[in-house]
Amino acid sequence: MTHLDREFLQRDRGVHPPAFTPDYKTSVLRSPRRAMISLQSSLSEVTGPAFGHGELGPLDNDLILNYAREGEPIGERAFVHGHVRDENGRGIPDTLVEFWQANAGGRYRHRNDRYLAPIDPNFGGCGRTLTDADGYYYFRTIKPGPYPWRNFLNSWRPAHIHFSVFGSGFAQRLITQMYFEGDPLIWRDPMVLGIPDRAAAERLIAPLDLAAAIPLDMLAYQFDIVLRGRQQTLFENKLQGN
Amino acid sequence: MVQPLPARLHETPSQTAGPYVHIGLIPHQAGFDIFETNFSNVLVGPGTQGERIRVEGRVLDGAGAPVRDVLVEIWQANAAGRYNHPADRQEGKPVDETFRGWGRAGSDFETGLWFFETVKPGPVEGRKGHRPMAPHINFWIAARGINIGLQTRLYFADEAEANANDPVLNLVERGQQRDSLIAAREDRGGTPTYVLDIHLQGPRETVFFDV
Numbered sequence: 001m002t003h004l005d006r007e008f009l010q011r012d013r014g015v016h017p018p019a020f021t022p023d024y025k026t027s028v029l030r031s032p033r034r035a036m037i038s039l040q041s042s043l044s045e046v047t048g049p050a051f052g053h054g055e056l057g058p059l060d061n062d063l064i065l066n067y068a069r070e071g072e073p074i075g076e077r078a079f080v081h082g083h084v085r086d087e088n089g090r091g092i093p094d095t096l097v098e099f100w101q102a103n104a105g106g107r108y109r110h111r112n113d114r115y116l117a118p119i120d121p122n123f124g125g126c127g128r129t130l131t132d133a134d135g136y137y138y139f140r141t142i143k144p145g146p147y148p149w150r151n152f153l154n155s156w157r158p159a160h161i162h163f164s165v166f167g168s169g170f171a172q173r174l175i176t177q178m179y180f181e182g183d184p185l186i187w188r189d190p191m192v193l194g195i196p197d198r199a200a201a202e203r204l205i206a207p208l209d210l211a212a213a214i215p216l217d218m219l220a221y222q223f224d225i226v227l228r229g230r231q232q233t234l235f236e237n238k239l240q241g242n
Numbered sequence: 243m244v245q246p247l248p249a250r251l252h253e254t255p256s257q258t259a260g261p262y263v264h265i266g267l268i269p270h271q272a273g274f275d276i277f278e279t280n281f282s283n284v285l286v287g288p289g290t291q292g293e294r295i296r297v298e299g300r301v302l303d304g305a306g307a308p309v310r311d312v313l314v315e316i317w318q319a320n321a322a323g324r325y326n327h328p329a330d331r332q333e334g335k336p337v338d339e340t341f342r343g344w345g346r347a348g349s350d351f352e353t354g355l356w357f358f359e360t361v362k363p364g365p366v367e368g369r370k371g372h373r374p375m376a377p378h379i380n381f382w383i384a385a386r387g388i389n390i391g392l393q394t395r396l397y398f399a400d401e402a403e404a405n406a407n408d409p410v411l412n413l414v415e416r417g418q419q420r421d422s423l424i425a426a427r428e429d430r431g432g433t434p435t436y437v438l439d440i441h442l443q444g445p446r447e448t449v450f451f452d453v
Contacts, residue, residue: 005329016390017389029303030304128277
């Protein structure tokens, strides 16, 4: 018996943006209006996909080199690192962390992005890694630039990196965004402001981590990610068959 | 006074996947190739056991328009009804090493159609004291405008008896909402295809689960 058998704690929806956040206009037609049905965990929720080291390439977590063609990308070199833990504080080992972002000028390498800032020929903008036995991950990248978008007339996203994380059960699946300490656009952003709890929103802001910076090379930011925890008790709630 | 309970951490808040989710999760669809191995919407390999099926549909917004930038992920048991995960120790149901049980698809930028090539899952045991769950596929949906990933399930229209006894479907009170989870089977002369449109909002709104 391992902790992987245990059911998930109820998700605290108060730390997440609700579906309907009208200042983020696209949410208006894409938000369900009926109440969700709460499901206690079955095997379908406590289990989830596993990924292996053999599926990743050696440069998959190095955005400075993984799309380098004629040289290295332009921009602020940055080391991003942190732990993936659950709400019980347990590091989540061997879990897939994926990330994507714009280049230093705020331009995405995506067929639908037509922002006038240019593509960087040496920057793809995506990477992935598996956490180690303690739940630790890291990658090298270029700090992304802010980016204008059609929401209000003059809307700009703060510099951000998108993260996708799996955990050990499919009910932990999470996509989020990391912001950078000190960015004045953060508290003007309807996606950040859609989070009802200010303290929760602050947990998306990665502090500058000078202790992890590499002298004469790159600055560092620490971004810890917390996924849902599992119940501590196995008694009445155990799943059939265990 | 009492002993303080140990402090728990709080889950990291969700944020939308945004319109360019493909860059990170399906880079080929964004317009470039970068990784040697890529995750995809094909869950089966040559040796995978079970009935090959195609599952397809669209995600529709509150105005009935297809969501053309949606990311859909599925998680399912194998043909024997077993998940490829250490917490699944159902007796008598073998793990199929060729079947991870997970896949991801981006909807077509023009039509909004997404699809998976997989096998039909077997029934999985329910919670303690409950009946077995009818064959189903777990869905997780992310897109621009969706602030937190939406969870739902797909059941199969040709499993009427199992569906009638399914402990999760029986939590859904009104008949019409229950139908929002059941995919129709179409025979197009090749692989059997199950079709399910997911309605984010409105009179035909799909049932979503807080799991």
